[in-house]
Structure formats: C-alpha cells, structure tokens
Amino acid sequence: MSRGDHGPHHLGRTAGLIGAAVGLAAAGTAIGVAVTRSATSAVRANQLAGQAGDDGREVADVPARELRQQDPLGSASRSADRSALVHTDDGVLLAVEEIGPLDAPLTAVFVHGYALSMASWTFQRRDLGAQLATANGHRPSARLVFYDHRGHGASGRGDAEHATIDQLAADLEVVIDARAPRGPVVLVGHSMGGMTVLTLAQRRPELFGTRIAGVALVSTSSGNLADLDFGLPQLLTRVRAAVLPVAAWTMRRRPALAEHTRKLAKGIVSAATWSLSFASTDVDPALGRYVDAMIGGTPVDVIAELYPAIAGLDASGAVEPLRRVPVLVLTGDADKMIPMQHSERIAGELPDAEFVVVPGAGHLVLLEKPEQVTAALGELIRRVAAEQGARSA
Known part of the structure; x- marks a missing residue:
C-alpha cells in the first residue's frame, strides 16, 4: 500500500x-490540573524499592513538589510540614502532604478533581495554612491534609477495573484512617473530589456526624453528567x-x-x-x-x-448523611463543565447548607477566584472547630 x-x-x-x-x-x-509524570515515576520507584510506607516517613525527592511549592503566579506557596505515602486496600500508594501540627484539634482533608492533583489547591494551601495551621500567637485551629488520587500527581497507579468513584471513596477513607485516625475531620472536595466525598457518604453514612464533622462541595455534582455538552x-x-x-x-x-x-x-x-x-x-x-x-x-x-x-455517577442518595453536619456548597456561576444547577440541586436538598455562588467564575473557581473560595472554606473550618470545641468543653 x-x-x-x-x-x-x-x-x-x-x-x-x-x-x-x-x-x-x-x-x-x-x-484542570495534574503534575508531571515524573512524580508518578518516583513513587513507582519507591514501590519497587520498598522504601515507602504509610507511617509518615518522608517521601523521597518527588519532582512534583517543585510544582506544589509554587503558586500559579510565581510567588512561594506553603511547603509541606510532612509528607507520607498511604497504602490503599489494593496496594496502591497515595502521596500525602500535610500542613499544621499533628495535635491540631481538627483536620481538613482536601480532595482534588478529575485529572488534577493536590497542586490545584495551591492558593488555599498557602492562605489557609497561614490562617489556620500556623500558631501566630494562638494554637492552630486545623491541620490541612492534601493527597493525590490514584493515577494522579505523585500517587501510584491501580488496575483499570479499580478506576471507579467507589474506589476513590475507599481510598479517601484509607487516607482519613491513616492520617487523621483521631478527632473531627472536614472534607473538602472539588469536582470529582466532591463526587468522592458524596460516594463516601453512600458507603459509610455512619461516619457523618461522628468522624466527619463538616463538608465542602466545590463545583461538583451528585450525578446526571452523561448528557452535558460542556x-x-x-x-x-x-x-x-x-x-x-x-x-x-x-x-x-x-x-x-x-x-x-x-x-x-x-x-x-x-x-x-x-x-x-x-x-x-x-x-x-x-x-x-x-x-x-x-x-x-x-x-x-x-x-x-x-x-x-464520572459520566455514570449516581450519588443522589448520598446527600442525607450530610444533613448531620455543617455543609458549604460553592460554585462559579459560569461553570461550563458542571453547571451551577448541579450545585443548586445539592443545596436544595440541604436546607441548612451555606450556598455560595462566585460571580464570573468557571469550573476551576479555586484557581480563578481563590480569595472567595479560601474565605468560604476558612469560615466553614472555623465554624466546625468552634462547634467541636464547644462540645468538648
């Protein structure tokens, strides 16, 4: 031919x-965003060499850190206070980075979106780290935990049959157990990360109102995404x-x-x-x-x-457990990926939730309008911390 x-x-x-x-x-x-493939290669090398565990030992020099330690506009972001690798139930290693003391009274776990990485939270990591996880003359009110989903960023890869939202929810539960085994937890999910939080609520509703003390859902959906025209x-x-x-x-x-x-x-x-x-x-x-x-x-x-x-997600039954905790639902009013109506639907099922619409923002509202997102998240975390402190007083 x-x-x-x-x-x-x-x-x-x-x-x-x-x-x-x-x-x-x-x-x-x-x-949105994900870090360079060399980061995943570094984690795979650790897997093969048996050099990493879920006990909080430092990760070897992961190139992805260079990206996470810079914000998109070039000024220095907040470096991690500690890094760890967490084993999932099928042996995949998830890269985790933390800011704030281990004995902080509250832990906030940030769950990123589809094909992003923990680097997508760079502004919130920097600013909430300064506001909530640093002493500044007072005891820090929260520890911030960031991690990469399997197959993303510096985390390892799993088998194709485990590429499900249910598996991501199982991974989130493992991260909570390994890195926040005690004390109240706030879950912050963006896009697919929010779907992961909702799916965890389906899997383990008893955690909400006990271990899980607050939830933020940013630019996400509980389902019916297959027909979106973007x-x-x-x-x-x-x-x-x-x-x-x-x-x-x-x-x-x-x-x-x-x-x-x-x-x-x-x-x-x-x-x-x-x-x-x-x-x-x-x-x-x-x-x-x-x-x-x-x-x-x-x-x-x-x-x-x-x-x-993602297209076939149905987490419509996951909202009920969230009624037991303070919830923030946040979206941009010009999101082409997951239109605002999806957040309105979730907020409509949670009459006590705070519903924040950021004007002139798209799907990556956490990067496009970081000040508004950081302010809303900071208010939620402080509220949960105050409520938990009042309960323990």
Missing part, C-alpha cells in the same frame, strides 16, 4: 488520531458524541498514540482547557501556563478509565 493510499487501516488510524484529539479536548480538559455549540457536541468512543478506545488501548496526538494538538487542547476551565477573559497567562503544564502530565489512559465512572 502506498503512502497516499487511503485504505481502511489508514482511515482507522486517522479516526483514532482525530478521536483522541477531540476526546482530550471534550472529555479530558475539564479537568457549553459547546450543537455541532461540536455532535462531533464529541461521535468521536468520544473512538477517543476513549484509543486512550485506553493505544496510550502512546494518544499521547503523541495530544502533543500534536497541544494548541487546541490548551485553548479548550482555558475556555472550559475559566470564565474570566483576563485570566493571567501565568495561571493558564500552570494549567497547561500540569494537564500535559496526566496520562491519557487515566483520563479514559475514569471518564465513564
């Missing part, structure tokens, strides 16, 4: 390339529907080809990421580059494996 022959094999390969490119833009760029025009929505199965197959079965396609489509993916992640027209270029640099490190097969779990 000549190079110019457009036979079935050639057309199939072309469809795979197009599918991977469009699929990455339509399915994988909601996504704010795309109707024609592009139809194209997405047509090529997404091809893209998903390519990303799972031919990850090297999909990665190559992503590099070729770098400009398209970057433009799609900015459009889908932010609502502001004046996003700082440094912030955009921060997102671009990290999204490029998310393995395409991880994106493909988790997408069906």
Whole structure:
C-alpha cells in the first residue's frame, strides 16, 4: 500500500488520531490540573524499592513538589510540614502532604478533581495554612491534609477495573484512617473530589456526624453528567458524541498514540482547557501556563478509565448523611463543565447548607477566584472547630 493510499487501516488510524484529539479536548480538559509524570515515576520507584510506607516517613525527592511549592503566579506557596505515602486496600500508594501540627484539634482533608492533583489547591494551601495551621500567637485551629488520587500527581497507579468513584471513596477513607485516625475531620472536595466525598457518604453514612464533622462541595455534582455538552455549540457536541468512543478506545488501548496526538494538538487542547476551565477573559497567562503544564502530565489512559465512572455517577442518595453536619456548597456561576444547577440541586436538598455562588467564575473557581473560595472554606473550618470545641468543653 502506498503512502497516499487511503485504505481502511489508514482511515482507522486517522479516526483514532482525530478521536483522541477531540476526546482530550471534550472529555479530558475539564479537568484542570495534574503534575508531571515524573512524580508518578518516583513513587513507582519507591514501590519497587520498598522504601515507602504509610507511617509518615518522608517521601523521597518527588519532582512534583517543585510544582506544589509554587503558586500559579510565581510567588512561594506553603511547603509541606510532612509528607507520607498511604497504602490503599489494593496496594496502591497515595502521596500525602500535610500542613499544621499533628495535635491540631481538627483536620481538613482536601480532595482534588478529575485529572488534577493536590497542586490545584495551591492558593488555599498557602492562605489557609497561614490562617489556620500556623500558631501566630494562638494554637492552630486545623491541620490541612492534601493527597493525590490514584493515577494522579505523585500517587501510584491501580488496575483499570479499580478506576471507579467507589474506589476513590475507599481510598479517601484509607487516607482519613491513616492520617487523621483521631478527632473531627472536614472534607473538602472539588469536582470529582466532591463526587468522592458524596460516594463516601453512600458507603459509610455512619461516619457523618461522628468522624466527619463538616463538608465542602466545590463545583461538583451528585450525578446526571452523561448528557452535558460542556457549553459547546450543537455541532461540536455532535462531533464529541461521535468521536468520544473512538477517543476513549484509543486512550485506553493505544496510550502512546494518544499521547503523541495530544502533543500534536497541544494548541487546541490548551485553548479548550482555558475556555472550559475559566470564565474570566483576563485570566493571567501565568495561571493558564500552570494549567497547561500540569494537564500535559496526566496520562491519557487515566483520563479514559475514569471518564465513564464520572459520566455514570449516581450519588443522589448520598446527600442525607450530610444533613448531620455543617455543609458549604460553592460554585462559579459560569461553570461550563458542571453547571451551577448541579450545585443548586445539592443545596436544595440541604436546607441548612451555606450556598455560595462566585460571580464570573468557571469550573476551576479555586484557581480563578481563590480569595472567595479560601474565605468560604476558612469560615466553614472555623465554624466546625468552634462547634467541636464547644462540645468538648
């Protein structure tokens, strides 16, 4: 067959390339942020060498730290007070970083979104670390715990059959048990992280009102996500529907080809990421580059494996346990990925929840409008800390 022959094999390969490119833009760029693949390699090396455990020993020099210790605008972020690796029930190692003393009266666990990493909380890590986890003449009111989901950031990879929200919820429970075995806990989830928190409420409702003393759900949903059009025009929505199965197959079965396609489509993916992640027209270029640099490190097969779990999520029955604790529901009013109506639905089922809508913010509201997000989270954590202190008095 000549190079110019457009036979079935050639057309199939072309469809795979197009599918991977469009699929990455339509399915994988909601996504936001993840750290460089070298971080995952470092954790895998630790796994093979048997150098890491879940007992709080320091992680070896993980390159991802360089990213987490800088905020998107270049000023220094808050370095971790300690780092650890936590074993999940199927042996995957999760990278954890903490700020604040081990004996703080309250622990806040931050759960990041789809294809992001703990680096997505960089502003909250810096500012809440200064406000809540540092003495400043007073006893710190909270310890902050950040971790990377399996397959993300500096954490290890699991088998494809464990790429489910239920597994992520099981992982969250392991992190709580390992890093906050005593005392009240506030869970803070963004996007897929919020879905993880809701799924934990389905799995272990008895934890809410006992161990879990507060919840924040940021730009998330309890389900019915399969039909979202990501704010795309109707024609592009139809194209997405047509090529997404091809893209998903390519990303799972031919990850090297999909990665190559992503590099070729770098400009398209970057433009799609900015459009889908932010609502502001004046996003700082440094912030955009921060997102671009990290999204490029998310393995395409991880994106493909988790997408069906997110699209098929049904956590509608998970809200009831949250009625026992203070809840913050926060969203941007211009979120194209998970529209504001999804947060309104959750807040409507929680009449006592605080519902915060951030004007002019998209899906990555925690990076786009960090001051509003940090203020709302700080208020929730202080409220829970005060309530817990009053109970123990």
